[in-house]
Amino acid sequence: MAAVRSEPSVLHLDLDAFFAAVEQRDKPSLRGKPVVVGGIGPRGVVATASYEARAFGIGSAMPATQARALCPNAAFLGGRFEAYRAVSEIVMGLLRELSPAVEPLSLDEAFADLAVTDSGWDVERVRTVAADLKAAVHDATGLTASVGAGTSKLIAKIASDLDKPDGLVVVEPGTELDLLHPMPVRKLWTVGPATAERLRRAGVHTVADLAAVDETELVGLLGQAHGKLLARLSRGEDDRPVSPHRESKSVSVEDTFERDVVERALLTENCDRMAATVSRRLRAASLSGRTVTVKIRRHDFQSHTRSTTLPGPTDDARTIAATARRLLAEIDTSDGIRLLGVGVSGLVDWAQEDLFAEDADDEVPEPAPEPAEPAVRRWTPGQDVRHAVHGDGWVQGSGVGRVTVRFETRWTPPGRIRTFAIDDPDLTERPAVVPESGAAGAG
Known part of the structure; x- marks a missing residue:
């Protein structure tokens, strides 16, 4: 294996069940219960499922109708991107305190290169820093994160997924192939369902199987660029830098x-x-x-x-x-x-599906019709609201001219439920992000 670096100084942090975890944090009545976040319409797709929901077999990219059949009593919520962005900014800031070389992949995961400003990153030192980082994330956001570390981005990203949730795995230099080779090829970067099926038909199931295939054969099977890339990755060779300022592409x-x-x-x-x-x-x-x-x-x-x-x-x-x-x-x-x-x-490099889309087809949407007059107020499950009398809460559901609200926030005990007319003038939207000192009580 080509030596990329001799120290496990590449970190990958991944917030656990991120969207669902934020919802459980901010909605006390949902803590410890199955929560599904994503497209909530009949053709919606699951973006994130809490670990309680995953126990029922619900996973990301699953059609919402299938998820409801598996666990009809789960809370199905739309996304609150303002809240997710606020948490993401805190976590990325904590990573940048460790290293100026931080490469976000999405709101809930990023790489950091510890070796940019220092050396001497043995396994125990990396483990200590990663544990401190996880504690800082929990203190600042109330959420848990899984952290992986290794000699490359490939190894660090795989390591962060090995002991979820709230995991910490540092891969000892020199043991990369022991980790990689028993794994299914789908664990490798750029191997999606189509590539995995092509490899399966060629008798390749594990990374070890892939490493045993001649590179020329892989190029013939997958094309020049992809074949050579997977040949390198199967040998644990990944010299991609952590890029805080990615090439403007x-x-x-x-x-x-x-x-x-x-x-x-x-x-x-x-x-x-x-x-x-x-x-x-x-x-x-x-x-x-x-x-x-x-x-x-x-x-x-x-x-x-x-x-x-x-x-x-x-x-x-x-x-x-x-x-x-x-x-x-x-x-x-x-x-x-x-x-x-x-x-x-x-x-x-990692494609992420638009899991909040309401349509599972690849077609673009038809032009939206002009809204009827007068406009009907729409309330989305999970949406933050404020009532002039009862205080702050969130929408549990709406329909047939009514909207049901549970009055609780991150800083209160589980709250009471009340139902209002959908056009109740005392009920308004509220910002998803409020300072802790400004949190209103539930009615």
Whole structure:
């Protein structure tokens, strides 16, 4: 095996059942109970399941209908990205106190390179630092994290998953192959279901099986880049640096029109088509990205862009299209558009599905109908609310003109449940993130 580094100085931190854990922290009545976070509609997908829900067989990327069948009494909640981002910022800050080289992969996981500012990282020293980091994360956020450490990003990421939840695994240098070779090939970076099935048909089931295949044969089976990459990974060879400032890469598509386009429907149609193309290119490269950008050039050749950053990386056509549509809607196109472009940047090597999408197909969404007048108030399970009389709480459910609220917060005991008219003027949305000193009591 090629020696990448001799010390286990690469850390990978992964917050346990992140979205569900935040919900259980902030909703006392859900602690110790099955919680499922994700798309809550009939075609929604599970983003995260609490460990109590996982005991029923519920897992990420599972259709919400299947999850409800497995555990109908679980709490099914929509996402509260404001709360998740706030926790993520705290955790990333704690990592940066250890090292300036921190590479976030998503809101709930990141690499850190301890060797950037110091040396002498033997196993015990790394274990001590990782334990202190886990304690600091729990003190600051109330959540648990699993940490893995090793001589490479590959080993550190695999190690963080070995003893979940609340795990800590440091892989001794020189033992990497002992860890890797018994594992199924799906554990390797870039091996998704399609690649795993292709390898299975070739008789490759474990990383050891993969390492025994001649590299030329792998190239013939998987292509030049992917075949050579997996040959290296099967031998434990991973020299990728921890990149706090990743190379500015993007995948984008843009078209120049023969005439200035003012029709919003035509621009939207082109926006959806470009999003689908960007999605296909991302998936072909086994990449996903967090930042969606729309670019336009006006009739006077002035260019403008609008961008937004998503909670986590995606390669999903629906998510890219819906986001691009929102950005396009912010731009005045009445004078005509000569060029339109859609792009995704902030790319990472681990593709993450858009698990909050309500549609399991790869098609982009149909144009949303204009809202009826008067607009009907919508309440999402898990949403933070405030009642003028009863205080702060969260939505348990709504329907048939009623909304049910449990009045409790992170800082209170489990609270009482009350039901209101869906348009009750005393019931309003409230920020998901409030200072501890400002937490209101439950009614």
